[in-house]
Amino acid sequence: MSETYKVGDLVWAKMKGFSPWPGRVSNPSKDLKKPSHSKKSPIYCIFFFGTNNYGWIEESNMKSYREHKETCMKLNKSAAFKDAIEAIEEFIAKGQVFEDGLDPDSLFDRLKEESIVVEKKTPKITKPRKETPKAKRMDTSVERRPAKKPRRESSASNSNRMGSPSPTLNHSSPSPPRKSTSTLLDRPANIARPVTPPLDVETLSQTLKEKNILPSNLKFGFLGLGIMGSGIVKNLINSGHSVIVWNRTQEKCQDFVKAGAEQGLTPSDVVLAADITFSCVADPQAAKDMVFGNCGVLTEISPEKGYVEMTGIDAETSQDIAEAINTKGGRYLEAQVQGSKTHAQEGTLVILAAGDRSLFDECQSCFEAMGKNSFYLGEVGNASKMNLVLQLMAGVTLAGLAESMALADRAGLQQKDVLEVLELTSLACPAILDKGRAIIEGGFPTQLPLQHMQKDLRLSLGMSDQLEQPLPLAAAANEVYKHAKRLGYGEHDASAVYIRARF
Structure with a gap:
């Protein structure tokens, strides 16, 4: 026996291919046309919480919110879904569900009020409104607006939290919750990358403590303090190596300077002060810019100085850099790393090296601090290929x-x-x-x-x-x-x- 829902009922509504989403049975606006429907199951207009979107859902794809709350809440773990749950629970907590199924402060009423305000402010909107019974009910709702002001603010906060540009952009599309312009998944430009906790530079990882590394007497430079570079430099400093650092954003150097590193003003300054310089930047182009660019590595590279490229690059780029370094009498080693940010911070990377063997040997204490194993693979290019x-x-x-x-x-x-x-x-x-x-x-x-x-x-x-x-x-x-x-x-x-x- 099919259930019968009335306007105002809170439900779980499921669109094809999507997990159930919390919603409310609502009256459609004139802009929300009912789709052609040949099936026997009744179809309802559903307001989706958290997104402020509407859609048409068959009764067979709806369940009572309270009765199925415990089961349906486990079906989705996204941030957008959690916001939707928060929105419907806030709606319930404030007693905004009426026994007769009517919600005098519905989103359509708010849209009506907003459109009236826009009409007053914008001369372009000149189309007259037809006086229908529905329009009169909306006007009555507008008159009662002061009593509902807290509700309107709450709804606006829900919309803003989801990154919705404006309710007027959402209500006319009967798209599913996670297909809307305001969701986590389909509007990534509005979703900030999770905040990265600040790196505790001075604290030794347990792995580094267990290694008991004897640091080299040489001075090492490091160019690039990104996701991988920061963790690597932290372990170099904490293992007792003398390090001078440079980063395009100089503020990133401050914590490392406090931990005992020096700071160079340019890549060439770092190369001049160091015996061996490591580089770990974004991509092949950035690696080339570091070497061949203004105040770059080639400016101060000289005989016996070493340059170690740790950027993820292709063999051709590595060979071009090697040729330039060797032409000026320097030594070159590519040292590709396998691992993630966590591995870099804990000192458990795998280092794949190729190039000058003597430079590989001189970097052994550094490689011990950075990773759990290092491999020498022969001529330049082999490490990049691997x-x-x-x-x-x-x-x-x-x-x-x-x-x-x-x-x-x-x-x-x-x-x-x-x-x-x-x-x-x-x-x-x-x-x-x-x-x-x-x-x-x-x-x-x-x-x-x-x-x-x-x-x-x-x-x-x-x-x-x-x-x-x-x-x-x-x-x-x-x-x-x-x-x-x-x-x-x-x-x-x-x-x-x-x-x-x-x-």
């Missing part, structure tokens, strides 16, 4: 995980159950499990930026072009990352590729 091969594996695997989790959600399975089962299988590994948890939590705090993963896939594809080696899976994964990056998730963790896989 790194791209490993990054290709990681990128394709993560894209596959994202699609699997999206499929599970679409099929009505709980993602936490998927991860719990996965943990007991032979596929379980720290990387997959960590990224799976990040997908479920939905915040995507940055461990490895998505834009860096996409960059490595692009470089892998470039290497495959030169070798005429087909990489169809990597090519497809690269497109998924590119789309997620275009949506605004480039600086979020690579697990944010789930956004594109899901939608």
